[in-house]
Amino acid sequence: KQEVTQIPAALSVPEGENLVLNCSFTDSAIYNLQWFRQDPGKGLTSLLLIQSSQREQTSGRLNASLDKSSGRSTLYIAASQPGDSATYLCAVEDGNNRKLIWGLGTSLAVNP
């Protein structure tokens, strides 16, 4: 059974710092991996999608990597800003169906 773990559960950094959020999964038979952002009381915003055949994706200050063989993904945020404060969730799409298996998220606070 696929399990997704995100470390750390919470992170507080000063503005301007580069940071890395980690996601690990137990079964490498994934269709893709997706990183989402969720602001308090709001829906989820898709940040980056990495297909199983890809190694990384970039969007602006965000870079996500995928190492399927080791069951790991990282989300790198460059030059963090207070507006980046949110919960970041990682989810893998099961290779056999179209369902996402979710981590519990990392709650990020970027302090001015």
Add this chain to the structure above:
Amino acid sequence: DAMVIQNPRYQVTQFGKPVTLSCSQTLNHNVMYWYQQKSSQAPKLLFHYYDKDFNNEADTPDNFQSRRPNTSFCFLDIRSPGLGDAAMYLCATSSPWGEQYFGPGTRLTVT
């Protein structure tokens, strides 16, 4: 350009009083999902559709039902809401390449 729209954004209902949440999408995606999310938890899948093919998760309570009359619209019906059903309900679609797009959610309060 709203792509996945949910109405209402906030819904208050009484214990046991049926409620319907709605979702619409402008993406023309065949796959749609309903999730329930409680505070500090990951989203929990309730149902999903491949076009009109309905798939119910094994642990979704019988109290929850869904309808999808066409590609654009999907409804979540809660027949007799209990206090434990208070949560954020999220609707999502999936592109052919697997990227999921979420609506803003409906926050359900049960009094």
